[in-house]
Amino acid sequence: MTSPCRTQVVYNVTKPSLTIFSPDPSIANGTAVVVCPGGGFIALAMGNEGYDVAKALVKKGITCFVLKYRVAHVTNNDPVKYFNEAVHDGDTAKQRQQREAMPLGIADGKAAISYVRAHAKEYNINPNRIGIIGFSAGGTLAASAAFNYTPENKPDFAAPIYAFF
Numbered sequence: 583m584t585s586p587c588r589t590q591v592v593y594n595v596t597k598p599s600l601t602i603f604s605p606d607p608s609i610a611n612g613t614a615v616v617v618c619p620g621g622g623f624i625a626l627a628m629g630n631e632g633y634d635v636a637k638a639l640v641k642k643g644i645t646c647f648v649l650k651y652r653v654a655h656v657t658n659n660d661p662v663k664y665f666n667e668a669v670h671d672g673d674t675a676k677q678r679q680q681r682e683a684m685p686l687g688i689a690d691g692k693a694a695i696s697y698v699r700a701h702a703k704e705y706n707i708n709p710n711r712i713g714i715i716g717f718s719a720g721g722t723l724a725a726s727a728a729f730n731y732t733p734e735n736k737p738d739f740a741a742p743i744y745a746f747f
Contacts, residue, residue, distance in 0.1 A: 589628070593653060595653050598649065614644065614705065617647065620718025625656070625662070628648070647697075649694045
């Protein structure tokens with residue numbers, strides 16, 4: 583779906599996944615980044631805050647893993663309207679769904695870092711150069727990754743960009 587913001591948006595994600603963007607081997611520098619799009623834990627702005635970011639970083643030699651993480655269940659076919667009802671109109675039931683989705687998304691972000699570290703050799707990545715970047719709700723994932731981590735899911739760097747909460 584393309585949102586009114588003119589970017590690809592996905593919603594009702596129940597199974598997390600990663601889309602991998604690998605740089606040309608001649609410029610690969612061994613750094614990896616998990617990219618977490620935003621969307622208020624209701625949807626994911628996969629275009630401008632996911633794939634576009636990955637495409638820009640790949641040109642710098644960075645291997646990117648765009649994360650589709652779990653979000654709240656949208657009960658209509660318009661996630662932007664649903665988001666506005668939760669955030670701007672104060673719909674408490676929808677706000678509760680957002681809050682309940684947050685720990686799921688955070689767990690998905692940490693699992694993504696663990697996955698990248700466990701498969702670092704396979705992707706020609708330095709296991710000590712794995713970070714996470716996120717925008718809005720994805721920024722919350724990136725910031726949260728820097729707390730209560732294990733050796734497997736500890737990011738080497740985190741970049742929360744305009745974090746949601």
